[in-house]
Every structure is written in C-alpha cells, then in structure tokens.
Amino acid sequence: MRSRTRRRIAALTSAVSMAAGLLGAAASGAQAAQAEVTGGQISLYGGSTGVETVNADGSGLRSVPNIPNAGYVPNWAPDGSRVVAGWSRLATGRVTGTTSVVTLPWATDMRSSASYEDPVFWLDGRYVVFSTGGQLAYGPSDGSWAPEPLLTDTQEPSTVCDTHPTASPTGTLAFERHHGGCSDSQGIWTYDPSTKALKNIIASGSAPVFSADGTKLAFTRQVDGWNQLFTADADGTGVQQVTTDASDHLSPAWDPAGGRIAYEAHSSHAGWSDDVQTVRLLDLAGGTSAQVTGAGQGAGPSWQPLRENSLTRVYGTGSTGIDAAASRWTFDTVGATHVPGLLAAKSAVLVNKGNATYSAPAIALAAEKQGPVLMTSGSGLDASAAKELKRSLPKGGTVYLNGGTSILGSKVASQVQALGYKALRLDGTDLSALSARVARQISATPSWVFVADGADYHDPIAASTAAGALGYHGTGVVLLTNGKTVPASVRNYLNALNPKTTNLVAVGYNATQAMEHATLDKAWSFWTIGGKTHEDVAANLARFWWSAPTSATVEDTWTWQNAVAGGAATATYGPMLWSTESTLSAPASYYLGQEAASIWIVQTFGGNASYPPANRTAIASAIAANSSWTTTYWAADGDLPAQSAGRSAFAATPAAPAGGSARPAPDPAVVPGEHLPAPDAHSAR
Template identity: 40%
Template sequence: MLSSAATLAAGIVGTLGATAAHAATPAAGVLAFRTSSGEAAVINSDGSGERLLPALSYGSFGRVAWSSDGSRVASAVNGVLASSRPDGSSAFQLTPAQGNADDAAFGWSGSDLLTDADGQIYAQTSDAVGAPVRLMNSSTEPASDQDTQPDVSPTGLVAFARSTNGGTQNIWTYSTGTGKAAELVGNAYQPVYSADGSTLLFLRQVDGQPAQAYAIKANGTGTAVQLTDDPNGVQSASLSPDGHTLAYASYEPAAADQVVKTLALGVAGASPVTVAPGTDPVWQPVQAQQNGLFDIYGTGGLGTDDAASRWDYNAAGTSKAGLVTAFNAVLVNRSDQGDAPAAVALAAEKQGPLLMTSGGSLDTAAANELKRSLHQGWTVYLEGSTSELSARVAAQVQALGYKVDRISAGNPSDESVATARATTSAPTWIVLADDMDYRTALSAAATAGSGGYHGRLVVLLNSTWGLPGSIASYMNGLNPSSTHLVAVGGRSIYALEHTTALHKVWYFWTVDNSSNGETLSFALADFWWGGEGEATVANNTGWQDGAVAASAAATYGPLVWTSPKYLSPDTVAFLEHESASVNSVQIYGTAGFPGNTLYEIEDSVAAAGTELVKVPNGRPPALPTVRTAATGTGQLPAPIRAAATAPQPRLSDPQSTTAAG
C-alpha cells in the first residue's frame, strides 16, 4: 500500500541528516520533466505553470538535468547533448561524443556535462567549448562493462550504473582524484545524489516485482530505505533540495499513461500527489549561496587599481581566505595605454598588483598600496621608458625600500617583446594580438596572464599588416614545436601568413570574429576558456579600468567588454551561455555602469538569483567565499596564484601556417 510506503520512508529523514519536523504537504519548487508526448518542460511542483523547452523537445531524448545553480537545463536530443536556460532561451548543442548520448548530468559546480554514450561515460565543458573525452580509461572502464546513468555529487564523486556482459546493473562510483572506480550498491540503477551529497537515491527491482525507489547513505553504509511502494512501479525519481519530498514517475492505469507524482517523506499516512502526466521528474536545485556580481571601485582618493589590488592581494605579512600574497608589483603610466597590455601579462606572471601612477612622480595612492601589499626588498617592475615613468618615479619607489626593474624598449611592439623576455625564456604560448584597439590587446594580455605565477605565456603586440622586426627576431629564437602560437585580430593573422622574416614554419590558431574588440573578446574567451567559474566585464570606453580588470581577472576567467549604457546583446548571450558554471562576475570602476546594466548582468548569470555586492576600495561588507576557487573554500590561501579553472584552448588543429623565410 502507498500509505505503508510513507511510513517506511520515515527512516530517510535520519539518513538525510534532517532533524526538524516538516509538513505532510510536498515541498514547493520547480520540476523539469518529460511530458506524455516526450517534450521537455518545467512545471511548478503543484502542477501549475507548465512551460515547454523547445530546444530539448525533438527526436529521441533522455532525462533532463539541472546545473547546480538552477540556471541551465540539459538533455540528450537525438544522441547529442543540448542545453538551454529554464525559459528555453540561450539554447545550443554540444559536440557529440563517440556514440549516441543518452543521459545527462552537470558536475563540478556546473563546469562540465557528463553523458553516457554506447556504454561509456564522457565529460565535456558545459558551454560546448571543450570536446567530449572519456571520463575513465579503458582499464577502469573495460569493454565488457556497460556504464550508464551518471550523476555527480556536490563533492565531485561520480555515481553510475554498471552491468558486465549484459548482467545485473549495480551502482558504482568513480573518483576523478584517485582515478579509481568501486562498486557501491548491488542490484540497483539510476543513481541520483541528494542536494547536499549525503544520500544516494536509486531504483531497485526485487523478486520480479515492479521497481521502487530507495535511498542509502552516499558512502554505501547502512541499510537502504525503501521510499515507495507503488503497485505500478517507479520509472524515475528525484529528491527535493531539502530532502523531504520525493518526485517520481509511475504508470497510472486510470490515465493509461505515465504520471509525475510527489510524496512527502517521513510523514505517516502521506499519499502521492499527482503533478502532471509525464516521466523523468528532476527537482530544480536551490542555491546554497547566491551567485555574486561584484562591483569593485575606488573612493576617497583611491583608484580602481588600488581597489583591485585590495580585492586580490593580502596586506604584506597577513593571510586571508580568498586572497593571495603579492611577490612583486608592476607600475604603469595611467596616461599611456601603449604599455598597459604588456604590464597586464607581466603582473600575472610575477604575481603582483598592476598599479597606475603619474609619469612624473609616484602618486600617493600608488605608494600607499605598494606599502600595504608588498614586502620591502621585493621588486617593483616599471613598464616603460623614462618618458613614461620618470627617473624620479624609480627613485621614489626605491626610497620606499623596493628594488626597481625597468622594462623599456620603445614602441608597444618592442616593449611587449622585452616584457616577454622578462617573463620567460621558454614560452609555451605566444598570444600575438592586434594593438589598434585596446580591448583586443587587453583581452589578449589577460589570456597570456592566465598562466599565473611563473606561467610561460606571453603576449606580443602588433599594429601593422607586416610582422615587426622585434617580434620576428624573438620568434626566430624559439622552437615552434614546443611553443604554441595564436593570432588575435586580422592584422596579426595577415602578418603571420605573409611574412618572410621567420626562419621556421609556425602552425598557429586564429581568433578573428570581428573588427572591434568587444565582440572579438567573446571569440577569444570561447577559444581559451571552458566551464570557467568567473567572468569579468569591462566598460569598453576606458582602457584604465579595462587594464585593471584584465590584470585582476587573468587567472580566474575571461575578460569581456560591453557598452557603458547597457549590457550589449553579445555580452548577454555570452553570460547566459556560461551561466551553468559562472558563479561570480566582476566589474571594475563604476563610471558608465548604470543600475540597469548591473541588473541585466544579474539576470544573465543565474535564473535562481544573483546578489549584487558593492566593493568600495576592494573591501566588501563581508569578505565573500566565492573568490576562493583558486585555494578551496574555507582554506587559507595558497601562496601561488594559479588558474582556478584550467584554460581549455581548443586545439583540434591550427587554422593557418606561416611561410619560412
């Protein structure tokens, strides 16, 4: 009887770790499901507000999955994963796996999508940037095993159903940390983790009877608790975010169809409540912590550069979660944009703040920030000649107790080469970028800076249709087989394709989506990043705030640009496209960002809600934990600033080649 099932389910409350009493009424919330005609849809748990998802509703299909913040849904459609927002917008397909995709599951804070295809589990970035790769190697997932129905715990553990040579399905788990798989529950399939990862829900058929829903502790210990006793069996099941309500699908003879139902758990006498005809219900997650939009700016005589430094770097001799230690600092003339891109990449590699000052004398704010963030005796790099940063500036920095290292080589192309040489003698990547539009140059510099401390990525700047002699000379001293090359912008691509100054042939990738730096920044972000947890939006009317944003964002995620009056359509599309993984968006400098733009950014990154946090002088009201991705939430910061999300450049094949001179 169904009533006895509710009594049996009372034990699940303890399994889930819930202690407070709750009502017999099923939880309120939103469910994704398949309608009786097979269309993907979302619906309120009381049966109201049904909305179809056209992008996930044609051909053959699988179960709908939610990203961890509830901002996107995904499903296999005709053997290929597709993703959209819960309102059906921002739809796209992902690169097909080797075989027909079946089930879908978001994992690792939404950065990846998992699917099973022809008995093997694949993972790829949720934004369609990265190609699908097998999750497990052939020794962990041999050909005799058929693995299906993956689900990812909040802890990162992957559960899946495995059968060997067509035998009984059992639930296994796989750890990406150890690379090992182990059986967890026998005679079980369709594993689904609870929202907090403490409990594993699954289906089981016993003695030929219809399948029922069960739950067990996520580590497999203890006794499995039977949650349903539906005489018609259970087709699929999902736990509400609070763990108190089960949504499941079962055949209903009176309707001659599958029906989605909800059942309050742990309440004697509770009966299932019909929601709608359909199958495969999945609860929309409730965010434990809202996504963050951080507006970082200076006040009271401090500039955006000072605020960004305080947002990123510890005070010298201190250590706070989410901040890193500055090992160096880089100074640039606030009135000369030519040296700024090279300074951005240098600051990331040297792990230090990018600070701006007047050319003739060290500004008080810059001096104070140096004293706050950098130990005496450590190095301050001056980007530019004495005509950009005077000898007096150098003397003032030395008087504060710092070493001075000046990088000076004339024009921006030569300066970028000199900075590249100061960065590393053996670069793994060269980002050659057009320098006519500072947005293009700064986005490229942020890409080169993604290598972080002691990274071996450099940016070279080009403003002509021919390859500058200093750049050709620098490249001739390198080995193309050990250094990757990407050209950003039409002039740089043309220069490489037509130069006769290079002694060796270079194969290179190209990024040239537009003649303006705003839209090109999206193409570069798509090329370089994938499944990033953070994005930075810069006002495209000012290079100073853009340079600061590029430096601060370099190791955390892409830099993109937008209009000062409204959020550009391309920026909206980019943020919505990345919303499954992006949990933090930063903007630097308040000038030109009206309230409507901030709200548009909030709406773009999370359907479930985004919190706007004003960060005057780099100090929020309470230091958030969302910026601790590089070190781990709740931990002391690591001394090294490395990319929180490993860049995912698309390296299928270089698109072009140079000719040997």
C-alpha cells in the first residue's frame, strides 16, 4: 500500500453507528477489569521539555524526548506500555527512549479546529478519547483512521462544553460538562458506550479521574475559594472531601494500586505570581501528603499502570503435530464438556503436509467454515490427522480436501468417508485454479479479494490469513497468481465479479505486477501492499487491514506448517506477522511496539526451535512496559497445563483476561478493513 494513512470508505459504517454499536461491543469484552494492576512511574507535563517521568519517591526525574507536541497532560495505556500526549496534534509513544512514535491524524467533522486536550486511552487501549473545542472526540490509538466526534449533536449540542475525559476499565467515560462557553459548570457526567446513555452523576466537580479498578473517582471542587480533592464511588455516590489546606489541588491521578492520589499542588492560587507549583502524593488512609517534585518541576501527573500481557506458546509433542495442537487450542472435543474459549468445529480442511503453497488457501477456507486445518500425507490419511478429525469434528461433518488426486490421493478421500465424514474435494489443474476453486467454495461474490504470488508461501499465507479475518461471513477470499502472470482460472473468477462492489488487494510485488498487467473484462482499482521482505509485507498488511487489534500471531518464517495451522486458528482474532527464528524480526517488533497500547496477547505456533528465548523476550518487550510484564503460557499439544484443582494455570493467574482463558475472545469491535483509503487507481485491462 503506497499510503499508510487510512480513512473511512464512504459506504461503510457511519461515525454514529460506530460509536453506538461497535464501541459498545468492545466495552462488553474489555479484559482490563479482570487484571490486577500495580503502579509504575508518574508521567508529567514538563512545559518546554515535553513529557517527563519520575518515580513515586521523587527519584529519577527525566525527560522523554521522543514524544512530540506534549502541550497537555500525558496519559498511559492500560498496561503502561505507551503514553499519549499532545496539543496541536496527538501522538503516542514509549517512555523508554525508543522511537516508535505514532502521530494521530487530524480529527474530522469537529465543530472547531481548537487544540487537542486531555487525551486518555479507552477500551483496553484500542482508542484515544480527547477534548477539542469543548467537544469529545475518539479515534484508534494506532492512528489507523482519523478521530471523529464521540457524541451526537443531540448528546453534545453546541451550547455544551465537555472536557477532561477519563476512562474506566469497563468502558465507562466520565467527563466535566459546562454550559455557556465552558463557563457554567454542570458537574461530572458519564457516558456508557454499551447503552449510549449520558448521566449527570456529580452536580459540582472538575477534572474527574477513575481509579485503575474503575470503582472510584477522584475530582476537584472549589471550597471557600480553593480547589480541593474529593473522592466518590464510580456512580457518583459516597462523595468525600480528602484535602482541606489553603492551596489549590489540581489534576488528580490515582495510584493504580489504590490508596494514594498524586496531584498538582499550588502554594497559592494557580497562575498567581507568587504561586509555587509542585507534585505531591496524598495517602488516603493516613491523610498525609509527601512532595514528589521540587518547585516548578512538572505538572499534570498521570500514574503508569503496570498490567501483565500474555505470550501464549502453542506446540505439539510426541505424535501430536502442530496442526493437531492448533486444533486442540481452538476446538472443543466432540461429546465432552465445553471448554470456555473454544469453538465447536463445523468442518475440517485437509492439506498435503509436504506442499506449502497448496496449503495457503486452506487458511481462509478453514476460517470461513469454522474448522481446523489438518495435515496428512498425499498417499493416505495419516493416523494423527484421523485421530484429530475424530476428536474435533462430529460425524457427518464435511472435510474439504485441498487439491486434486496428485496432492491428496483418492485413498485419502475414501479413508475420510470411512470415518463417517463427507469428503469434498476442491480440485484445480494448478495452484491458481485451486485458489479459484476454494474461493468459489467460500463465495461466488466476495466483498474482499486478496491476490498473492503462489510461487512462494509467505505472501499467500499472510494474504489468506487476512482474508480469513472475515470468517463466517463468506466475504474474504485469496487468489494466487503464477509469478507476475494472472492465469485464466483467476481471470475467470475476477471477470465474474463487479469491481464497483468488490474490494481487491494485491499483496506483494509480483501480485501487484500481475494485476497491473492483467487482461480483464473490466477495469479494477485496487490497493497494493508492498515491502522489501516478506516480514515487511506481512507487517504492512497488518497495518492496512487491522485497526488497533487486541491480539496478534507471530509465525516462524521458515516453517510454513506452523503458519498454516496457526493462521487458521487465529485468523479471526488479529494479524499474522513473520519473524526469523534467532530473534524477533525488525518489522514484527516495530509493528507490535506501535500497537502495544491495544495488543495484550501474542500467540506463537511451534516449538522452541522456532521461537528461542531471545525471540520470546523480544515479543514480551514489544507489547508491554518491559519484558517482565509479559507472562508466557505454554500450551503443549494445544492444552494449557492443568493444576491440581483442574483449572488452567492461566485461569488461576490474577492477571488473566476476562473469561479465565489464555485463548483470546473474539473482539466484536474489530472489523477488518472498515476504515481504508480509496484504492490506488490501477487499470487491470
């Protein structure tokens, strides 16, 4: 793709329905509320020095030079991996000195072009909410599309001024509301993204901030001319004044571990010539406060939450191959008690375990038909594949044979039928014809077509995984070219489609060349995804297709079996990235680092040879505040190790996501391809 800045396709979901529907769905699935959080550094606005950080005991005050435009209080992602700051424009970045800064696009459809104030991460770090011109706006934390108004004109008329948003881990927003040009205070309000309801919960108050667990609010209120600190329950009840001294107390921030509030302290009224500004900590239990910074050092404290992310390792042992392990990781056992996080298989796809490129289309097919990809010899059904079929798929289910008899012999089909399944062969004279046959099995009229060069497995697997992200809807297919040539079988499939209603993406240089020089009945405009290496192409495809995903999969670039099995298991959850074995490849590392605010789980498929310690440590570092805040879970044969009580190790961990499973729940708010630019104007004639 030549331009990485995405915008909405006009025909897709409107801003209002996005805020009302998908955000509500995301709120219902937020996992942060289930996790224990502790406190790390305190970030500050340092004036001309931009973002600063300091330890809670006052030591280690330092500037963070790589985050630009820091004109207002910076705020942390829910896991402490990134901060967001800005003024004329917002940016997110790390405080560790790395350069993975993401500058968010300009907001669209706002009533004014005022500065961007009080940015805060929302819904598990997937979004950023801020105030501009007294109007609340939101957008994805990775900048994949331009921020938009959060509330409707009815909810936020021009006579209203909403500022200082704060986000609960369950998705509720609280903010300060004014009437009459931001001068007439109307207290603190909340917005529930699931119900779209607005509510005035505190009649008088400013600068609200939720505690890390979402049960409490801190805010300020004027008492006898001074701004004092107050606390309340999250619903606005139980209001208590917690400071009384004759000074201004501004910009409260909870200690993520609870019990303390950092705030901006002023010896006299803020802004007066004799004012001395410091940052202090209030101990709520004892009522005492301690100074953190010296006079004039820093303002607007925000406390880093440290929450564990997850690296889940799925691998086979003994006679259990990676295909069976991935299947066990994803699908229930027929006749057994349902395991939370698993699905009931509705089909299965068989591929030749020695043929990489013929296996690539199976990923999109398996994701669409809700079944595992299993691998076997071409001459007969392997015992391991037969065992996993019987475990995962009820009798009478359809087993798709990916390839002609030269790929999967007639004996394979007869053995599948002998087990009580329907064997449906998807045949083709060559690889391109097979991809077209599989595409027709998914849909004769898909919404999205991904084209990749079948001469090498890397781009086809990445493309098929992206197409599979639209699983269960019959809307995403992958077609394979023969190098820079579009064979007749693929041309025929494309000629039957309407370019005006079908989106096409060329993945990789050869596929782009093939499409640009193809002789088709109709002219096509399409997107192009390029890159110097296969790792680059996969990372660029992830940026193009996904908006602030919550999970990702890293695959060993040398072992296609891991990628096919893992891609089929995870295609509907998040992007797939290629990595070298010795350590995490630079494109994958950079992508994960940029998406760290939203990604809280990474999955890998394959054994230690594919992901040695250096690789795993690099993944852990990329998605969390540092590697110590990512916990690795080992799923041998696709099963999490059971404890004596019969629960998984992950479910017993305090930092476990909602649902108590290391398997990521599908995120209904993630709609691949929803906010994309107009395709490049290529003529395929």
